[in-house]
Amino acid sequence: MTVVGVVGAGLMGAGVAQNLGMAGHSVVLVDISEDALSASLDRIRLNCRMSRMLGGPAVDGDEVLARITTSTDLAALADAEVVIENITEDEALKRALYPRLDEVCRPECVLVANTSAIPITRIGSWTGRPDKVAGVHFMNPVPMKPAVEFIPGRHTSPESLQIVRDLLTSMGKKAIDVKDACGFISNRLSHVFMNEAAYLVYEGVADAETIDEVFRSCFGHPMGPLETADLIGVDTILQSIEVLYEHFADSKYRPCPLLKHMVDAGHLGRKSGEGFYRHSNDLSQPAGGRGHLTAVRTGSAN
Numbered sequence: 001m002t003v004v005g006v007v008g009a010g011l012m013g014a015g016v017a018q019n020l021g022m023a024g025h026s027v028v029l030v031d032i033s034e035d036a037l038s039a040s041l042d043r044i045r046l047n048c049r050m051s052r053m054l055g056g057p058a059v060d061g062d063e064v065l066a067r068i069t070t071s072t073d074l075a076a077l078a079d080a081e082v083v084i085e086n087i088t089e090d091e092a093l094k095r096a097l098y099p100r101l102d103e104v105c106r107p108e109c110v111l112v113a114n115t116s117a118i119p120i121t122r123i124g125s126w127t128g129r130p131d132k133v134a135g136v137h138f139m140n141p142v143p144m145k146p147a148v149e150f151i152p153g154r155h156t157s158p159e160s161l162q163i164v165r166d167l168l169t170s171m172g173k174k175a176i177d178v179k180d181a182c183g184f185i186s187n188r189l190s191h192v193f194m195n196e197a198a199y200l201v202y203e204g205v206a207d208a209e210t211i212d213e214v215f216r217s218c219f220g221h222p223m224g225p226l227e228t229a230d231l232i233g234v235d236t237i238l239q240s241i242e243v244l245y246e247h248f249a250d251s252k253y254r255p256c257p258l259l260k261h262m263v264d265a266g267h268l269g270r271k272s273g274e275g276f277y278r279h280s281n282d283l284s285q286p287a288g289g290r291g292h293l294t295a296v297r298t299g300s301a302n
């Protein structure tokens with residue numbers, strides 16, 4: 001049993017905390033928002049209850065929740081052996097957080113960044129312990145996904161990597177080794193097609209349902225790019241594609257204006273109840289299912 005801190009109790013933090021609890025670890029879940037903490041506990045309870053139905057193992061939600069304590073104070077991480085950071089994909093926010101983690105965590109504690117795009121070497125440079133900073137790009141919904149991208153920073157020590165690798169194994173994850181490049185492998189690919197799918201809607205070429213239908217029926221993908229964008233969060237997609245655009249200074253990552261318009265409108269996908277689709281009562285549905293999707297004509301945003 002390892003004491004693991006999880007910072008950020010949104011979509012990913014809740015999934016990571018649940019998966020750690022299922023693996024028997026003791027979890028300290030920290031967020032700046034009390035509401036996010038209580039919503040994440042509700043989400044974990046629901047996802048444990050629905051695990052079997054979604055093809056996962058039977059999970060005792062009470063046992064999992066008994067292993068998770070919550071706090072809005074980073075000082076609660078003082079005993080953590082590993083901290084997994086899952087806060088908003090906003091470089092300024094992450095940049096402010098890491099020096100604080102450096103202060104409150106034990107010197108030997110390994111810091112794991114769960115980021116969609118920010119290079120791990122850059123994150124390590126915000127701390128005084130770049131040898132103890134590694135990247136794990138978890139997939140959503142975390143407890144249902146068998147693999148992660150595992151990313152060493154330039155200075156990450158073999159000992160730190162082994163600690164994280166062992167933790168991932170205990171969580172039932174296959175760690176796929178990926179070099180430290182902005183967006184890693186998965187998001188270099190997926191964010192280009194989600195952004196391009198948003199352009200197709202923006203330009204009026206097709207609606208979201210038709211685009212997703214092509215992916216499902218013609219390519220055989222279980223989900224289309226815009227259903228996936230709603231599951232991930234339109235705000236997270238926009239923030240990540242902006243990181244790719246800034247990092248590579250390449251127009252192929254130019255964020256679709258429709259994504260910006262949707263974020264301004266609060267249409268963030270499943271987490272807000274509406275994105276490219278309308279989602280009925282988000283918390284009544286477990287993560288991972290297609291749920292009750294009703295297409296919304298998003299149209300072009302002028």
Ligand code: NAD
Nearest residue numbers: 008009010011012031032036086087088089115116140232
């Ligand atoms: P989210 O918006 O659902 O949750 C982010 C949480 O971070 C919120 O609860 C917010 O209150 C909290 N937060 C913000 N600043 C904080 C701070 N300083 N201290 C503590 N908590 C803070 O986001 P998410 O989808 O869970 O994504 C989290 C991270 O995981 C991002 O870096 C994202 O790129 C990455 N990621 C997301 C997905 C996905 O499918 N959504 C997949 C892989 C990786």
